[in-house]
Amino acid sequence: MTALPQNDARPSLVGDALRRRWPIVLLTAALVVGAVAAYAFSVASTYTSTAQVLLRPTPGNALSPDSAKNAQQITVAMETEAGLVNSPGVAAYVSQLMRKDYPAASPDVDAVISTNTQIVQVSFTGDTAQEAQQVAEAYAKGFLQYRLSETQKTLDRELRQLKTQEKVAQDNLKEATADASVDRPTAQAVARVQLYSSRLASTQDLIGETNATDTNPGAIIIPASSPTKPNGISPVLLLLAGALLGLGFGVALAVWRERTDDRIRATVDPSSMGLPILGSVPAGGEDHDEDRTEAFRQIRAGVLVATDEPLVLAVAPVTDDVHVRTSCFATVELARSLSDAGRRVVVVDATAPAAGLDRVLGADHPGGLMELLAAPVDADPYAAASPASAADRAAGAAASSAADLARDVTTSLRDAQGFVVLPSGTTTREPADLVASDRMRLVVEHLRAEFDIVLLAAPSATTSQGNEVCMAADATVLVVTERRTRATEVGEALERAARLGIRYIGLVALPRRLGAVGAHEGSRGAGNDASVGGSRGAAGRSSSRPSAATAADDGSADGAGALAGARGVGRRDA
Structure with missing residues (x-):
C-alpha cells in the first residue's frame, strides 16, 4: 500500500x-x-611572488626595433617574450643564480603580460615565502640576462660579417689604387677606386652603428616581494x-x-490515513497524571460523539509492535474516564489469557471470558439469555434459572473501582476460535443489555483473534505508538477492516515509554478490589459501591437485578 x-x-x-x-x-x-x-x-601551503619587468626592444629578441612598429606586431612579440620566461635558456640562468637546478617548463613559473604595455609579470610559486620571492626575482633577472645574451649574440654575428666586408673592401681598394697610380690611369681604374672607397666607408659606418647599438634588455621595475599569506583560501x-x-x-x-517519515505524530498531525486521532496520552510519572486524565477525557469525548449508546467498543493495538498491555492500559483508563462521566462500563478482556488486562490490573482471577466461551453447550450460562437457544434446549432451560445466571456472571465479573471487569481467564483451547464462536456474541449482547458501554480489550488488529473481537463490536478504536507506528500500518488495518466490515472511529496515541504506568503492575492488590489507578485511588469515584463478591455472598436471587444492586452500576432500564 x-x-x-x-x-x-x-x-x-x-x-x-x-x-x-x-x-x-x-x-x-x-x-x-x-x-x-x-x-x-x-x-x-604555497606562496607566490611576482616581479614586474619592463622590456625594451633589442636586436635578436622577439621584441626588437623591427617588430615594434605597430600594435599588432608588439602584441605578438610580447606574447613570444612571455613564453620565453620558462625556456631552457632562462632556467639555466636561474639555476646558476640560485645554485639549484630549476627545470624548464616548470608549472611553478608563470608569465603574464600587462594589458597594452611592454611589462611582463614574472611569478614563481614556492613552498615558502622566502623561496617564492628569491626565485621570482631570479627568474626576472635571468629573463633579462637571457635577452641581453641573445642581443649580444646577434650583434657579434653582425660585426663579424661587417668586419669581413670591411677587409674585402680594403683589399679591393688597395688593388684599385695601385691600378690608378700610373701616369695615365684609365677611367675604369679611377671608378673602381671611388667604388671601393665608398663601400669601405659604408661598411665602417655600419660597424660603428653596430658597436653603438643599445643592448639594454629592460629593467625590473617592481622587484619580487615576500608574500605575506599563503595561496588559496584561508x-x-x-x-x-x-x-x-x-x-x-x-x-x-x-x-x-x-x-x-510516515510515523504517526499525534502532536503534529490531527489524523492518519483519514482516521482522526482522538487523543495523545503524555508520557511521565505521577506529575503528569492530570495531563493523562485530561487526554482520556478528550478520547472519551471523541468516542461518545462518534457512537451511540448502548455501545460495544473494541480497543485494539494496530500491530504487534504496540504491546497488548499498553493497549489494555488505554482500555482501563478509558473505562475509568467513561465511568467518571456517569456511564456504566464493563471491560471484557478478550486478549490471550494472562497476557493483557490481568497484567495491567496486577491480579489473577480464577475464571473469566475464556471459561465462559469454552463451556459445553448444555452448561452454557448464557443459554437462557437467548430465546432461540431456550427453544432448542427446553429441558436445559428449566435447569438454568435467572439466579444461576446471576451467580455465574457475579463469579466471573469483578469490581475495579468505578467499572466492572470480565477477565480473560484460562483455556486449553485456541482463544481465536473461542472469540469467533456464537457464544462470544451472546456474552457481548448480554453485557450490552446490562451496561451502557462494553469495552472489549482486543489483541492486535493484525491477528485473527483481534479481527474477530473487533467484528463483535459496534466500533473499534486503534491504539498506536507515538513516532513508532507508521501510517502505512494504519492503512493496512483499514484495508482489512473494509474487507471484514469492521468500523474504526479513530486512533489513540500512546507514548513510546509510558513512564510510571509500568509501576501499576505488582503495586496493586491481588484481590478482587485491586485498583487500576495506582496513586489516583478511588477518592474521585463512588467508593461507597459494594463489591461484586459482597453481592454474591448476599445470595440475591433476582438475576440481573442482583447484579445491578451488587455493583451500584445498575441494570439498564428497559
Missing part, C-alpha cells in the same frame, strides 16, 4: 525537522567540517564554509527525512 504521509502540507516542516532531527543536522555538519579540515590541513574560511555547507546539507537531509 502506498504511504500517504500527513506532513505534505505542514507549515512547520522545517521547524519540526530541526527540533526532532537535530542530531542528523549536527552529524552531517561535523562530517562535512571534518572532510574540509582534512583537506585543508593535508594540502601543503583554512579558517574553509572551515566556516564547510560548517555552513554541512549545516545546509544537514537541514536538507533532516527535512527530507521528516517529510518521508
Whole structure:
C-alpha cells in the first residue's frame, strides 16, 4: 500500500525537522567540517611572488626595433617574450643564480603580460615565502640576462660579417689604387677606386652603428616581494564554509527525512490515513497524571460523539509492535474516564489469557471470558439469555434459572473501582476460535443489555483473534505508538477492516515509554478490589459501591437485578 504521509502540507516542516532531527543536522555538519579540515590541513601551503619587468626592444629578441612598429606586431612579440620566461635558456640562468637546478617548463613559473604595455609579470610559486620571492626575482633577472645574451649574440654575428666586408673592401681598394697610380690611369681604374672607397666607408659606418647599438634588455621595475599569506583560501574560511555547507546539507537531509517519515505524530498531525486521532496520552510519572486524565477525557469525548449508546467498543493495538498491555492500559483508563462521566462500563478482556488486562490490573482471577466461551453447550450460562437457544434446549432451560445466571456472571465479573471487569481467564483451547464462536456474541449482547458501554480489550488488529473481537463490536478504536507506528500500518488495518466490515472511529496515541504506568503492575492488590489507578485511588469515584463478591455472598436471587444492586452500576432500564 502506498504511504500517504500527513506532513505534505505542514507549515512547520522545517521547524519540526530541526527540533526532532537535530542530531542528523549536527552529524552531517561535523562530517562535512571534518572532510574540509582534512583537506585543508593535508594540502601543503604555497606562496607566490611576482616581479614586474619592463622590456625594451633589442636586436635578436622577439621584441626588437623591427617588430615594434605597430600594435599588432608588439602584441605578438610580447606574447613570444612571455613564453620565453620558462625556456631552457632562462632556467639555466636561474639555476646558476640560485645554485639549484630549476627545470624548464616548470608549472611553478608563470608569465603574464600587462594589458597594452611592454611589462611582463614574472611569478614563481614556492613552498615558502622566502623561496617564492628569491626565485621570482631570479627568474626576472635571468629573463633579462637571457635577452641581453641573445642581443649580444646577434650583434657579434653582425660585426663579424661587417668586419669581413670591411677587409674585402680594403683589399679591393688597395688593388684599385695601385691600378690608378700610373701616369695615365684609365677611367675604369679611377671608378673602381671611388667604388671601393665608398663601400669601405659604408661598411665602417655600419660597424660603428653596430658597436653603438643599445643592448639594454629592460629593467625590473617592481622587484619580487615576500608574500605575506599563503595561496588559496584561508583554512579558517574553509572551515566556516564547510560548517555552513554541512549545516545546509544537514537541514536538507533532516527535512527530507521528516517529510518521508510516515510515523504517526499525534502532536503534529490531527489524523492518519483519514482516521482522526482522538487523543495523545503524555508520557511521565505521577506529575503528569492530570495531563493523562485530561487526554482520556478528550478520547472519551471523541468516542461518545462518534457512537451511540448502548455501545460495544473494541480497543485494539494496530500491530504487534504496540504491546497488548499498553493497549489494555488505554482500555482501563478509558473505562475509568467513561465511568467518571456517569456511564456504566464493563471491560471484557478478550486478549490471550494472562497476557493483557490481568497484567495491567496486577491480579489473577480464577475464571473469566475464556471459561465462559469454552463451556459445553448444555452448561452454557448464557443459554437462557437467548430465546432461540431456550427453544432448542427446553429441558436445559428449566435447569438454568435467572439466579444461576446471576451467580455465574457475579463469579466471573469483578469490581475495579468505578467499572466492572470480565477477565480473560484460562483455556486449553485456541482463544481465536473461542472469540469467533456464537457464544462470544451472546456474552457481548448480554453485557450490552446490562451496561451502557462494553469495552472489549482486543489483541492486535493484525491477528485473527483481534479481527474477530473487533467484528463483535459496534466500533473499534486503534491504539498506536507515538513516532513508532507508521501510517502505512494504519492503512493496512483499514484495508482489512473494509474487507471484514469492521468500523474504526479513530486512533489513540500512546507514548513510546509510558513512564510510571509500568509501576501499576505488582503495586496493586491481588484481590478482587485491586485498583487500576495506582496513586489516583478511588477518592474521585463512588467508593461507597459494594463489591461484586459482597453481592454474591448476599445470595440475591433476582438475576440481573442482583447484579445491578451488587455493583451500584445498575441494570439498564428497559
